[in-house]
Amino acid sequence: MTATSNATYPPLNTLKRIAEHLWIVDGPIIRFGMPWPKMPFPTRMTIVRLAGSRLFIHSPTRLISELKAEIESIGEPRWIVGPNRLHYWSIPEWRAAFPEAFVFLAPGIREQAKDHLSFHGLPLEGSHSYEWDTELATLPVTGSYLTEVEFFHHASRTLILTDLIENFESGKLDSFAMRALTRLGGVQDPDGKMPRDLRLTFVRRRKELKSAIEKMIQWNPERIILAHGRWYEKDGVSELRRAFRWLLD
Structure with a gap:
């Protein structure tokens, strides 16, 4: 297995059903950050099938022909969503x-x-x-630089985040430097949180951010899907309280 495949969540570019009417697609690695070093980010999109077999496509990853055929077999894409300013690259395709x-x-x-x-x-x-609106709740979380829009699928009790929490597994990082950076950035599994640099965009909006997290807790999610790293298959409320203890305590 190559370092790149080890860093991802194979199989890639294919539907993975995680609840009724709910799928994820794990995509390839992207590298993002300062000119050096650039962090390897495993990518993940979420697909929700709503009434009438209309599909909600969240943070789309690479579209290959096999995945397109799978998508068409479960419904018709109705909405393609870029949930924050950094998640747009595959939208044109x-x-x-x-x-x-x-x-x-x-x-x-x-x-x-x-x-x-x-x-x-x-x-x-x-x-x-x-x-x-009747099937998915929408919650914008507004910062000075980045606004991220979160979603909650009522039927499956699934909270869909993007970068609000990141959770990189150290065993999937290819160097000591990357493991150190994720630990210092507060985004290393099992204690993944909002990246420290992203927190800076909410310095003057701490009250609004806290209110948004409290709203998510009120939704009582069973699971939380993340765009980068290991997502949470259970104990959604506990994971929210853990990840945002620096804000809630």
Whole structure:
């Protein structure tokens, strides 16, 4: 097994059912960060099938032909969602493959993506007035630099996050430097949290962030899906309280 495959969650680019009407797709590694060192990030998207077999595509990863066929076998993509300004790269290929779907973009994506997106998309800003409202709750968490929009699937009691919590497993990191960086950044399993640099964007919005986390706890999630690292298959509320103890205590 190569270092790259060890760093991911194979099999990649294929549907993995985790609850009724709910799937994840583990994608390839991306490298992101300062010019050096760049962290290897395993990627993950979430797909929710809502009424009428309409599919909600969250933080899409690479689209290959085999995955496209799998997607079409479970429903019709209705919404393609970029949940924060850093999660947009694969959206153009999904839009090209499913031109009838509506693309929703979180604040900051247009600024971040620049010429990578040749279309504007629809704004993903508020917490209500979306077609999916009866089945999915929407919760924007607004920081000074990054706004991330979170979702809760009522039927499966699943909380869908992106970068609000990251949880890298040390055994999947290919160097001592990367293991040290994730530990210092507060994003190493089993104690993955909001990255320390991301916390800075909420320094002046601590009260609003705390209110958002308390709202998530009230939802009583059974599981929490993350975009990067090991996600939480159970004890969702306990994991939220642990990850945000620095804010809630």
